[in-house]
Each structure stands twice: as structure tokens, then as C-alpha cells.
Amino acid sequence: MKITDVFGSDIPFVHFCGIEPVAAANGRSRLEVEVLKHHGNQMGVAHGGLLMTLLDVCMGTASRTAVGANVVTVDMQVAFMAPASGRLVGEGRVVRAGKSLVFVEAEISNAAGDLVCRGTAVFKTAKAPQPSA
Numbered sequence: 001m002k003i004t005d006v007f008g009s010d011i012p013f014v015h016f017c018g019i020e021p022v023a024a025a026n027g028r029s030r031l032e033v034e035v036l037k038h039h040g041n042q043m044g045v046a047h048g049g050l051l052m053t054l055l056d057v058c059m060g061t062a063s064r065t066a067v068g069a070n071v072v073t074v075d076m077q078v079a080f081m082a083p084a085s086g087r088l089v090g091e092g093r094v095v096r097a098g099k100s101l102v103f104v105e106a107e108i109s110n111a112a113g114d115l116v117c118r119g120t121a122v123f124k125t126a127k128a129p130q131p132s133a
Contacts, residue, residue: 006061009128017053027066027094029058029106035085046084046116051108052076055119058092059104063123066094067102071123074101084108084116100125 004010006021006029017039022030033039033054041047056073063071092106102123108116 006064011057013053014057017050019054019057021061022089024061024065027062027097029061029065029090029092031058031061031090031092033088033090035088043083044085046088048078048080051080051084051088051117052078052119054088054090054108055092055106055117056121058090058106058108059119059121060092060123062092062094062106063097063102063104066097067125069125070128071102072126074122074124076119076121078117078119080117082110082114082116084110087111088116095120 001021006024019031019033022032035046039046039050055078056076060071088108088110090106090108092104095103095105104123105120107118110116
């Protein structure tokens with residue numbers, strides 16, 4: 001599965017981060033990333049920005065599969081629980097989908113299954129931007 005299969009378009013930043021989609025359907029998603037040296041912070045573990053990006057993409061993917069439309073992040077809350085390294089798995093699930101707002105949650109675990117962080121978010125359905133001439 002490719003990110004274009006999930007979002008219907010290319011997202012360069014997701015490719016840059018190395019995030020790989022595993023599954024996405026019916027308001028749920030599963031994505032993975034391998035933490036590499038360039039993803040690290042000053043302590044040699046995954047930078048919080050990588051974790052927040054994985055959470056955001058997990059929740060956005062779950063939202064998109066629930067409403068069948070493009071979505072944008074309106075609000076996001078994150079709790080970091082443990083240092084992260086190695087292969088990380090993010091799983092997102094829709095809590096409630098309305099006409100224009102989608103409420104979602106996600107968790108990231110390491111290869112041992114330990115919870116590293118969790119997030120909640122609100123997404124808004126959106127039309128794809130039209131290319132400028």
C-alpha cells in the first residue's frame with residue numbers, strides 16, 4: 001500500500017519522514033515508520049515532531065476513510081509517554097464523524113508493543129485546493 005492509495009495524492013512530507021501506510025479502512029488506520037538517525041533529537045531518540053507527524057497522518061487517514069473526503073487538522077493534543085526508537089506503529093481510529101468535523105484518536109507503540117505516545121484530534125472536511133495557473 002502506498003500513501004497515494006490512502007490519500008489519493010502525494011504528500012511529500014510524509015515521504016520525507018519515511019512513514020509507510022499498512023492499512024486504512026472504515027475509520028481506522030495503521031502506519032509505520034523506522035526511526036533513523038536524522039529523525040533523532042539531542043538525546044538520540046525520535047524527535048517529538050516525527051511522533052506528532054505520525055499521529056497526525058494516522059488520524060487524518062482514519063478520518064478520510066470514515067468520511068470519504070479530504071480533511072485538514074483543526075486541533076491536536078499529544079501526550080508523550082516514553083522515548084521512542086526503532087520501528088514504530090501508529091494506529092488511528094475515528095471516535096465520531098459528523099458532517100464537517102471528525103473526532104479521532106491515535107496511539108504509537110514501539111516494536112515491543114510499549115505505548116510511546118497518544119493523541120486526539122479534530123479534523124474538518126475540506127475540498128482539495130485547485131492548482132493555480
